[in-house]
Amino acid sequence: MLEAQNLAARRGLARLFSGLSFRVGAGEALVVTGANGTGKTTLLRMLAGLSAPAAGEIRWNGTPAVPFDPALRAVLAFAGHLPSLKDELSAEENLASLVALAGEAASSEAIREALDNVALTRQRTLPARVLSQGQRRRIGLARLALLPRPLWILDEPVTALDAAGTELLARIVAGHLAKGGLAVAATHAPLGLPTARVRPLALA
Amino acid sequence: MSAAVTAPPTGDVVLPAVRWAAARDLKLALRSRGELGVQLLFYVIVVSLFPLSTTPERNLLATMGPGVLWVAALLSSLLSLPRLFAGDHADGTLEQIALSPYPLAALVYGKILAHWLTTGLPVVVLAPLLGLQYAMDGESLAVLTAALLVGTPILSLLGAIGAALTLGLRASGSLLALLILPLYVPVLIFGAGAVDAARAGLGVSANLSLLGAGLLVAMVGAPFAAAAAVRIALD
Numbered sequence: 001m002l003e004a005q006n007l008a009a010r011r012g013l014a015r016l017f018s019g020l021s022f023r024v025g026a027g028e029a030l031v032v033t034g035a036n037g038t039g040k041t042t043l044l045r046m047l048a049g050l051s052a053p054a055a056g057e058i059r060w061n062g063t064p065a066v067p068f069d070p071a072l073r074a075v076l077a078f079a080g081h082l083p084s085l086k087d088e089l090s091a092e093e094n095l096a097s098l099v100a101l102a103g104e105a106a107s108s109e110a111i112r113e114a115l116d117n118v119a120l121t122r123q124r125t126l127p128a129r130v131l132s133q134g135q136r137r138r139i140g141l142a143r144l145a146l147l148p149r150p151l152w153i154l155d156e157p158v159t160a161l162d163a164a165g166t167e168l169l170a171r172i173v174a175g176h177l178a179k180g181g182l183a184v185a186a187t188h189a190p191l192g193l194p195t196a197r198v199r200p201l202a203l204a
Numbered sequence: 205m206s207a208a209v210t211a212p213p214t215g216d217v218v219l220p221a222v223r224w225a226a227a228r229d230l231k232l233a234l235r236s237r238g239e240l241g242v243q244l245l246f247y248v249i250v251v252s253l254f255p256l257s258t259t260p261e262r263n264l265l266a267t268m269g270p271g272v273l274w275v276a277a278l279l280s281s282l283l284s285l286p287r288l289f290a291g292d293h294a295d296g297t298l299e300q301i302a303l304s305p306y307p308l309a310a311l312v313y314g315k316i317l318a319h320w321l322t323t324g325l326p327v328v329v330l331a332p333l334l335g336l337q338y339a340m341d342g343e344s345l346a347v348l349t350a351a352l353l354v355g356t357p358i359l360s361l362l363g364a365i366g367a368a369l370t371l372g373l374r375a376s377g378s379l380l381a382l383l384i385l386p387l388y389v390p391v392l393i394f395g396a397g398a399v400d401a402a403r404a405g406l407g408v409s410a411n412l413s414l415l416g417a418g419l420l421v422a423m424v425g426a427p428f429a430a431a432a433a434v435r436i437a438l439d
Contacts, residue, residue, distance in 0.1 A: 048303060068308070076303060085297075086295065087295075088235035089231070097228055101224060101304045
């Protein structure tokens with residue numbers, strides 16, 4: 001369970017949000033919405049442990065989590081707004097490298113299958129340099145599907161995805177939730193998740 | 205779901221982390237060989253400019269040779285350092301590296317290792333060849349190469365701290381030079397001093413031992429300092 005108590009964030013002197021409290025349980029997705037500059041990315045980076053909150057506390061399964069907490073790093077899959085791909089490496093190499101960095105073992109068949117599942121079969125050996133933004137995003141989806149992590153934090157996951165890609169994202173995240181996983185996503189577009197599992201959070 | 209992976213990292217995660225970072229950075233370096241070539245060419249040209257612009261007098265050349273080679277090694281190391289973290293920072297990989305369950309210092313250590321193998325080691329290998337332009341004798345060349353072999357890893361290790369500290373700043377390249385060059389001074393003094401001692405017929409072990417001690421201290425401390433700086437840069 002991921003909990004936040006009285007979280008506050010500031011950028012420079014401006015206060016982005018304060019007194020933010022919520023709780024996300026197993027099988028639930030926190031969907032963060034809000035206009036540009038309301039602190040969605042800041043909140044997600046805090047929850048991921050990339051930055052410290054100006055005030056308040058984040059807890060994972062009841063234990064307070066500090067920035068870069070090893071306990072949190074072991075359960076977290078973070079997908080920021082940058083796709084974390086190397087232009088020089090192929091789609092396959094990029095995916096294998098990211099999965100290995102997360103400390104997970106994946107056979108080359110598993111990597112290939114994950115790329116098949118996100119409709120990148122033909123782009124498997126192409127360098128990431130020549131892939132479109134949407135195709136780069138799909139490698140990120142394949143990565144999420146390969147990581148057995150209970151907590152997913154997704155920053156604008158729908159960006160650059162086409163209709164089929166958005167559907168794929170919804171299916172992958174819904175599958176994750178159905179298995180008892182947690183997700184936190186910042187988004188402008190609807191994610192198409194089952195409403196019973198969604199806990200909305202609007203930042204203003 | 206995955207209770208097994210929540211165990212805190214232990215000793216046997218260090219080696220895979222170093223291997224992951226070193227192997228990936230080596231692969232990336234080999235895919236963009238042009239950049240490596242430029243840095244090496246810079247080293248060769250700087251070293252070759254001095255005999256052309258000063259004197260053909262053999263004694264003078266042999267005296268200033270070690271110093272020139274060391275300064276050129278410093279500058280070429282400085283030229284390649286901004287790229288150590290900047291690429292990963294720009295494409296978001298650095299966030300994934302910092303959030304990996306592997307210890308960040310071990311991953312940073314692997315990156316430093318790859319940096320030395322691709323930029324420091326070629327400088328060491330070329331040194332005896334370039335030293336010939338300075339009419340250096342065999343013993344001086346051997347001592348110079350040994351000193352560079354021990355000294356250039358220190359440059360990569362210390363430089364990584366500077367590269368991480370200046371990450372994402374404007375004019376980070378020049379700031380990096382200002383920050384790191386003073387720290388390079390002891391390496392330069394003992395490195396060039398070893399060759400001077402050899403030419404004067406004194407033992408070189410004192411200088412090389414001090415360089416070796418510096419290398420050990422840097423190996424233990426620098427990855428942790430650079431890892432801390434990376435975390436600050438991401439905040």
